[in-house]
Amino acid sequence: MLVMKGIVKQFPGVRALDGVDLDVRAGEVHCLLGQNGAGKSTLIKVLAGVHQPDEGTVTFGGVQVRPSSPVDAIRLGFATIYQELDLVDGLSVAENIFLGHEPARFGFTRRAAAHRAAGQVLARLGHPEIRPSTEVARLSPAAKQVVSMARALSHDAKLIIMDEPSAALAHDEVGNLFRIIRELTAQGVAVVYISHRLEEIREIGDRVTVLKDGRTVAVGLPARDTPTSRVVSLMTGRDVEYVFPPRATREPGAQVLQVESLTLPGVFANVSFSVRAGEIVGLAGLVGSGRSEILEAVYGARRATGRVLLDGTPLTRGGTSTAVRRGMGLAPEERKAQALLLDQSVTANISLGSLPRFARLGWLDRAREREEARRLVQLLDIRPADPERPIKTLSGGNQQKAVLARWLLNGRKLLLLDEPTRGVDVGARAELYAVIRKLADEGIGVLLVSSEVPEVLGLADRVLVIREGTVIHQGDARDLDEHAVLDMIMEGSAAG
CATH class of the missing domain: 3.40.50.300 (P-loop containing nucleotide triphosphate hydrolases)
Structure with missing residues (x-):
């Protein structure tokens, strides 16, 4: 044809x-x-x-x-x-x-x-x-x-x-x-x-x-x-093994995030969990189960009842600006629509969450901004390695690295990742997995949402299984397999 x-x-x-x-x-x-x-x-x-x-x-x-x-x-x-x-x-x-x-x-x-x-x-x-x-x-x-x-x-x-x-x-x-x-x-x-x-x-x-x-x-x-x-x-052009980075051998640190009875009527109810420093917590569930909405409520983008505490202190109303100021960062599911300025350079997108850091007497120090962006481009191996290139010309995996670089620039306590490898190829996924694990090893707490159960199980230390807005299981990722998780999210029967 x-x-x-x-x-x-x-x-x-x-x-x-x-x-x-x-x-x-x-x-x-x-x-x-x-x-x-x-x-x-x-x-x-x-x-x-x-x-x-x-x-x-x-x-x-x-x-x-x-x-x-x-x-x-x-x-x-x-x-x-x-x-x-x-x-x-x-x-x-x-x-x-x-x-x-x-x-x-x-x-x-x-x-x-x-x-x-x-x-x-x-x-x-x-x-x-x-x-x-x-x-x-x-x-x-x-x-x-x-x-x-x-x-x-x-x-x-x-x-x-x-x-x-x-x-x-x-x-x-x-x-x-x-x-x-x-x-x-x-x-x-x-x-x-x-x-x-x-x-x-x-x-x-x-x-x-x-x-x-x-x-x-x-x-x-x-x-x-x-x-x-x-x-x-x-x-x-090379052999790629389907393996995730090894989990940390040391115990996670103190609680970074504590969520208590978080409720958004009609979406999710009485959601409670915690994330510790250096720990990756994964949310597994079908599309429409409330996973992404939980992330957005934690970040302050949705007004839910209940309590969200960061380092033991409640996040008062103030929306996403308060969350960012207190040390959270979000990589949303729709990166092109919600996270990137597509016509701007890689540098502008990386520095977007940290502009006050480069301000001097009301003016941006462009040279310092470019220097920091170049350092992160090299650190995360963003390709092509040109910080002044329009970000819309980069592949999906490299755009996602730039979103992560934005939060690395300002130092984060907690990263919220919604479908971090959506539309990303096999080789770039392995690189993103390594970056996420490296961030956790450096003491950052990570809350991860993914539609791919093997990804949640392979990357997370602990997993919450969500069905129709309800957490039906919490446990160590090593105690679960893909079939058990799918059984739970499809049938709603908790495993243990």
């Missing part, structure tokens, strides 16, 4: 694609793998009409095409679901689904028809509870993902490109996603599937193409039969 051959795309100072080849058959799920920065996003933007290739050809259904814009790509039969969802928060679900091709008659939008059609697409996706009239801004990240999928289906596309489609989905919702994908491929629709979760590739994929440094290093590998070690070696 699709053949891309010799695709080249250059940006100022960067050759993002250097002769990439890709072929996709009708009715297959073709998985596109590669580390952050390998060229996956650029390649799918060429398909989506966002970028025009400098060299190479794209053939679709035997005809050579060149999508000149996203609208042109949609007309050709391409639909793209991006990892960073491109929905309009101020519009309703139905308006987002049919944005740009609204049902109309005599020049007037047929709102009732749009709502009916939106409801049918959402029901097909297994989510009839999402109301077409609801404003998208009020939806959870998982629900927004469903709306983005519904929009792709509304175009009756022949080729659907999915960039990390499961990143914001709960465990049970991933199964529903795969059901829809299989239904589409049975009808002859081709799917290009991008994910960093190799277990997903084995379950849903047919063939795999691997990119590295803007080049194709493997085409059409069988998804289920290719050993993981082979895939990882192709992606990284």
